[in-house]
Amino acid sequence: MSTVCVPPSAVSTRAETAYRNRRSKWVADPIAAESDSLSIALHPPSERQVAEDPDAVIAWVRVWQTRRGIGRVHWESRRWPSFGTQDVPVRVVFAGPGEIAAAAGHTSEWHTLTARRMQLVEALSPGTAALPGAIASSLSRWLQFDEADFTRLVGVVRWLADHPASGLFIRQLPVPGVDTKWISRHRGLVELLLEGAIGRRDLGVRSVPRLCHVAVCDRTALPSMPKHFAAPLDELAALPLRTERILVLENKEGLHALPHLPGTVAVHGSGYAVHELTAIPWLADSDVVYWGDLDTHGFAILDRFRAHLPDVRSFLMDLHTLEAWTALAVPEPSPSSHVPARLTPSEAEVFTRLREEGLRLEQERIPWPHVMEELARSFGGKIGHRRGSTTVDPTALGRGTS
Template sequence: MSTRCVLPPAAATKARTAYNSRRRRWLADPSLAEQDSLTVALHPPSEPQIAEDPDTVVAWVRAWRAYTGAGLVEWATRRWPSFGTQEVPVRLTLAGAGQIASAGGRETEWRALVMRRDALVHGLGPGSPTLSAAVAATAAKWLDLDGDDFVRLTTIARWLSDHPNSGYLIRQLPVPGVDTKWLSRHRGTVESLIDGVRGHRDLGIRSLPNLRDVALCDPDLLIGTPRRFATSLEELAALPLAPARILILENKEGLYALPRLAGTVALHGGGYTVHELAGIPWVVGSEVWYWGDLDSHGFAILDRLRRHLPHVRSLLMDTATLDRWRDLAVREQSPTLNDASHLTASETAALLSLRDGDLRLEQERIPWPYVLERLLAAFGAGR
């Protein structure tokens, strides 16, 4: 029988689809959730369809007579010459978000959402459309939190809302269980909630500075300062330095093993944040060299740096070095295929050779005597 009669499981699927598509709007507007409705047409059969498969039609009617789910099943009288007068279900009407959720098998989830929605909205002060929208937009995040983490979320969001410019470091926040790792995992949710309260995502807190390792290869450049130290980018920029040359490298052990080099300061690159060094005035005004890994990421980092410092030159990132020490290379597990359009012909040739074999040669694998030989030859300086 090819009847279109809708059985209870099919109606539940329609309710679940409506729930999934409307849930966010309901959370943002409780009045809409109360007033919304869903009508599922049950498509009673025609007389020819009954004649074709009466047993199926009887089973359909019985299924709706036995229905105990949410909503109201409406019945209508049909009069057929061959089958007489019959009462058949014609539609299922679901009134409000609760009934739609229940019919779709999402009643427990909806109750949890409403309870947590109310806790967040009421906990963050006077409700507003922007706050309600932010709470609704983050529902998928806070619904999955266990009870303890949800309490932490509501508590830290309220504290940050009440103290918009605390200037605290993360570990100074007076909320048990909220530390650097916790906030790192949930920061996007917290920022969205604060945005709903204040109209911006700034939490008003501080993070520990990202320290860069520094080696004064020429101690005379800054007398009285340790030869090797780590400090923030801001403090680096404020140092009264005027080096002739900057060497940026990614391997910290290599940085600490560098010999004395006249007029030279060595800096740790920081991977894909290397371009931040271009904001330091005495770096911009110096001769700049970059030495990274011989792999796709190393050249991508070099390309990024050269976009900010066009005059940067590379060291030990050429085919001669790769061919000399190819036996020390390993397979690159996760290469980047990003376009590197700011490489020299020699650098491009080395990158293509690496990609041809999916290879990477880490800078620390290159024998140190060879590094020193190439380093001193490039800089034209003695020990």
């Protein structure tokens, strides 16, 4: 035959496609799914094809005559002048998800899907109107779970739905087998199902607070504290600290390398989370200086910081620094699409040049002796290590003394 008629062996491939495309809809609305069907055209031969290869046509018809299994084969009569009236198969129809799944070779999977869907519905009822869709849209994920993990999933979502504001840490959740690592791996799925159950994704649990790293560059500011320490923001806010200046920088090694700086406390900025520092009263009441990378993201972070503290000044984020150390700059792989609105004219000039040339100059690439010189010039006074009244020449810093 010049055009190959569809043999029974090809039906499973087409049923497989239909099954994959439709199973989410079936899970979302099992009642409507029962009226679904799949009709696969078998493309019976024309009279010309019969004449060209009658043995092939006869063999194809016999295969369909002897076929056994699910699905209903529909036959029609064809009247051909040269061959008389012949009955040929024209389509095979599968009724309902079960038959389509069986034709695709996924009976076992479909049984698992329907059983697990029922478990989720029963565990999360009454749920919200979004629950069926949440269960359906996530089926490719929970279907991959073994029975133990699926049991954990049902249990933890049910518990979180029943205790929407527990305030527990994840490790405290009373669900066997569920710990911080398990939630970390499956958090998106848990949040999606929880939203379907109670209308929100918030797990209602406590997270380990972000620690903010601090360097007390003038020990007289907090004489009872270590020079370097880290603490949650709320604990930092409670410190009885009054200082002339806060230096916010993005490089942790730079934070630890800072020498004695009169009237200065340095704080790690944590990138785009820098605005969270504005919750610290003593920081907001100080002269705040921001030292970020010379790239589009650095200026976007500075812009965000100024949205909360408009008087933040920048340090080493100027054209002089860029031109002095351009040889140390590298291409910026993923520039920020944000266009800052709170830059000074000179900062905006640097930002434009960085964006046009696709450059980034990370703060850690700037030679340390130059940083020390600029700190002395910008902050005033003597800088260096201090024990009592001893200071160190800033030009010596960067040669192993800082």
